[in-house]
Amino acid sequence: MQHLTPVDKTTESTSCLIDDIKPHEKSSHNAKLNGSVATLLSALTSNFSNQRINNSKQLILHFINEVVKRSKSSQLVVIQATYLFHQIYTKALKPVSITDMPEFARCSKRVFLSCLILAHKFSNDSTFSMKTWCLISGLKPRDLANMERWTLSTLDYKxxxxxxxxxxxxxxVLSESFVSNPLLSSVSSSCRKRARSEFETEPYILSPYKLHKWEHSATR
Incomplete structure (x- = not known):
């Protein structure tokens, strides 16, 4: 695996999202951010879960923690990736029938990974090669390429x-007020209630599973 230290091309106005976080509070904030992201992703895609795809918050959180750590993605990149994901499922895919979606598009983890790769490339002066992303995710180059092309097309390259x-x-949407005031207009009230309930439970304890465990079925 290539060991790169990407440099964020952040602007002063954008960096205010996280600049006020003190160094000793960063780890805690990372955990809260990842938890909020997992809650949002699960709320937007829970209806797509089936025997092959598991969009539960616990599994998503495990995946996010691992892929963010392995890619050394900054908080800003994670936020940007989540914004792109939110745009896909609240706007771009709204008129699309589930039968017209590729199977991977029903998996929140795969689509978030695609958004993270795009946000990482767009925000960093030096980014990872496709080979490194394959090592990070455990997916094949062809799968990653197809996912990235679909995500770009769905976002209209914006x-x-x-x-x-x-x-x-x-x-x-994504701040700590998400639990008490979720502004997810395109998500059903039942999904929002479930998201709040899951967010308020005990934090998911990471197990030493490999990253490919997120491929396991919803019956696990």
Whole structure:
């Protein structure tokens, strides 16, 4: 695996999302951020779960913790990736029938991985090669390439996010107020209630499973 230390191309207005976090609080904030992301992803895709695809918050959280750690993705990249994911499932795919979606598009973990790769590439001066992303995710190059092309096409290649838009979205959707005031207009009330309930449970304890465990079925 290549050991790179990407440099974020952050702007002053965008970096205010995380600049006020003190160093000793960063680990705690990372855990809260990943928890919020997992809750959101599960709420948006829980209806797509089946015997082959598990979109439960616990499994998503385990995956996010691992892939973020392995890719050394910054908090800003994680937030950008989550914003892209949110755009896909609340806008881009709204008129699309589930039968017209590729199977991987029903898996929140695969689509989030695609969004993370795109956000990582867009935000960093030096990023990882496809080979390294394969090592990070455990997926084959062809699978990653197909997922990335589909994600780009679904987003209409619009990866630039205005800092004011990202800040507003972060504060209203992904911040700690998400639990008490979730502004997920396109998510059903039952999904929002379930998301709040899951977020308030005990933190998921990571087990020493390999990353490919997120491929396991919902019956696990």
């Amino acid at each position: 990866l630039r996010i205005e800092s004011s838009v990202l800040n507003k979205w972060y504060n209203t």
